Amino acid sequence: MVELQVKASRKNSFEEIKRLVASKYPIVWIESWEEERVETTLKRVAEKAFTSPIQFSVWSETSSDQSLVDCLKGFVQKPEQGILLVKDFNWQLGPEQLLKRSLRDVFHSTKGSFKTLFLVSPYPRIPEDMTKEIFSMDFALPGEEEIQGIFSGVLKSFPKVKNQLNPEQSGRLLKAALGLTGDEAKLVFQQMLVGRQELNEEALGIVFHEKARIVKREGLLEFVPTKFKLEDIGGLENLKEWLQDRSHFFGEDAKKAGLQIPKGVLMTGVSGCGKSLCTQAISAAWGLPLYRLDINRVYGGAIGQPEECFRRAIQQIESIAPAILWLEEIEKSVAGYEQGDKGVTARIFSSFLTWMQEHESPVVVAATANEIDRLPAELLRKGRFDEIFFVDLPTEKERAQIFEVHLKRRSLDLSQFNLVELAKGTQGFNGAEIEQAVVSGLVYAFKDGKRALKQEDIYKAIGRSVPLSTTMAETIKEIKRWADTRAVKASKAG
Numbered sequence: 001m002v003e004l005q006v007k008a009s010r011k012n013s014f015e016e017i018k019r020l021v022a023s024k025y026p027i028v029w030i031e032s033w034e035e036e037r038v039e040t041t042l043k044r045v046a047e048k049a050f051t052s053p054i055q056f057s058v059w060s061e062t063s064s065d066q067s068l069v070d071c072l073k074g075f076v077q078k079p080e081q082g083i084l085l086v087k088d089f090n091w092q093l094g095p096e097q098l099l100k101r102s103l104r105d106v107f108h109s110t111k112g113s114f115k116t117l118f119l120v121s122p123y124p125r126i127p128e129d130m131t132k133e134i135f136s137m138d139f140a141l142p143g144e145e146e147i148q149g150i151f152s153g154v155l156k157s158f159p160k161v162k163n164q165l166n167p168e169q170s171g172r173l174l175k176a177a178l179g180l181t182g183d184e185a186k187l188v189f190q191q192m193l194v195g196r197q198e199l200n201e202e203a204l205g206i207v208f209h210e211k212a213r214i215v216k217r218e219g220l221l222e223f224v225p226t227k228f229k230l231e232d233i234g235g236l237e238n239l240k241e242w243l244q245d246r247s248h249f250f251g252e253d254a255k256k257a258g259l260q261i262p263k264g265v266l267m268t269g270v271s272g273c274g275k276s277l278c279t280q281a282i283s284a285a286w287g288l289p290l291y292r293l294d295i296n297r298v299y300g301g302a303i304g305q306p307e308e309c310f311r312r313a314i315q316q317i318e319s320i321a322p323a324i325l326w327l328e329e330i331e332k333s334v335a336g337y338e339q340g341d342k343g344v345t346a347r348i349f350s351s352f353l354t355w356m357q358e359h360e361s362p363v364v365v366a367a368t369a370n371e372i373d374r375l376p377a378e379l380l381r382k383g384r385f386d387e388i389f390f391v392d393l394p395t396e397k398e399r400a401q402i403f404e405v406h407l408k409r410r411s412l413d414l415s416q417f418n419l420v421e422l423a424k425g426t427q428g429f430n431g432a433e434i435e436q437a438v439v440s441g442l443v444y445a446f447k448d449g450k451r452a453l454k455q456e457d458i459y460k461a462i463g464r465s466v467p468l469s470t471t472m473a474e475t476i477k478e479i480k481r482w483a484d485t486r487a488v489k490a491s492k493a494g
């Protein structure tokens with residue numbers, strides 16, 4: 001069989017469990033859908049992790065004659081070392097007070113002894129008054145090494161299939177399955193191999209396809225089709241230049257030359273001036289797929305605890321990489337303090353920072369922020385984002401360019417318009433308002449006998465709108481003051 005390239009798995013649950021047992025943690029909560037992987041890992045720890053094997057037992061409602069409370073009593077009384085796994089743990093498994101009492105008994109009497117009780121459940125429900133006794137552990141999705149094991153196992157069960165993948169293709173296959181649970185990976189591999197005589201490049205497509213389907217089903221990441229290119233942005237020359245300069249960073253040549261793929265770019269500034277537009281243009285300029293993180297689904301606990309959802313989203317984007325991860329209004333989402341539980345938000349923010357700093361996958365974060373003064377300093381420190389751009393209200397020259405973009409987009413004859421005059425008449429307008437002036441102008445022209453758009457129609461629309469910069473003058477001043485010393489201007493001076 002072709003040697004598979006394996007990188008060390010990012011986080012090893014076996015080692016983590018071993019460490020917890022060795023440090024004599026009495027009760028550990030594992031939130032996971034992967035009961036079977038949890039059980040296998042615990043069993044391996046019990047059998048292999050220490051100089052002599054320790055006892056491993058399992059309680060579940062269907063496999064045990066004893067009630068959970070009696071089982072816990074027995075666990076406390078047993079003199080020897082051991083690991084007990086309680087499956088499907090939830091507070092309805094007995095009268096809640098009695099269960100809490102039993103868990104406290106376990107906590108107090110096994111503290112300092114070599115016994116650990118593991119509770120596994122897909123739902124995180126540790127009551128406030130039990131958080132001191134129960135340690136909550138993340139059970140990482142399988143890393144490349146484990147995925148390789150799963151793949152080899154599945155391949156063995158198809159002895160007639162000839163593996164024709166070269167090392168590079170094998171590497172891609174394993175990467176494609178990252179972000180899936182063990183069971184999902186197994187099913188995807190089986191689907192790839194069934195009815196086949198040889199495993200080749202074409203079969204890989206099935207894994208990518210399945211993966212995309214699973215990512216879509218969970219809905220943590222939303223694929224955003226790229227509608228705009230750099231040419232669709234009026235002005236913002238500095239930002240465009242920066243993006244253009246990095247458009248070749250993802251090729252083999254750049255890799256050989258030692259160029260580093262950017263980790264991320266943060267765009268901040270006045271509303272409606274093109275931050276979201278630029279994010280889409282980055283995707284087109286760099287030829288990378290764009291995925292937006294749905295933060296509501298993360299906090300809504302789409303597939304478990306918010307932290308788990310966030311981690312899963314990160315794993316998914318890494319496995320799709322190279323790709324762009326779009327974080328909108330980062331001050332409210334990942335770095336936000338508005339979501340209900342402050343502890344949860346702080347933990348998500350902290351894992352985001354660590355990931356930004358440490359990850360080596362070709363994932364570029366494109367983040368936007370409106371209320372920049374609310375962004376924590378840690379996020380802005382060097383090494384996190386490659387650049388922080390401030391997107392200001394467009395200058396006169398830029399307004400003319402934005403008019404040009406929008407008139408051209410609607411296939412209008414530019415010679416019929418005086419862009420300089422239009423720009424002069426729209427001081428304080430943002431890009432969105434300029435676009436709106438063209439759109440409203442078209443409505444007036446249509447109403448007036450379905451005729452072609454004229455300069456006057458746009459003037460009429462301009463006259464009827466009050467730009468945001470008038471109503472929000474103070475806020476905009478504040479934003480500018482903040483950005484002056486902390487960000488690079490997206491527009492070129494003059």
Ligand SMILES: Nc1ncnc2c1ncn2[C@@H]1O[C@H](COP(=O)(O)OP(=O)(O)OP(=O)(O)O)[C@@H](O)[C@H]1O
Nearest residue numbers: 232233234271272273274275276277402431432435
């Ligand atoms: N510089 C620009 N060039 C061309 N069009 C622009 C520009 N800025 C804004 N627009 C137009 O306005 C629309 C809204 O802009 P966009 O959504 O990118 O603003 P934003 O900065 O993300 O605003 P918000 O902070 O409210 O999210 C764009 O889809 C585009 O049509």
Ligand SMILES: [Mg+2]
Nearest residue numbers: 275276277368
């Ligand atoms: Mg936006």
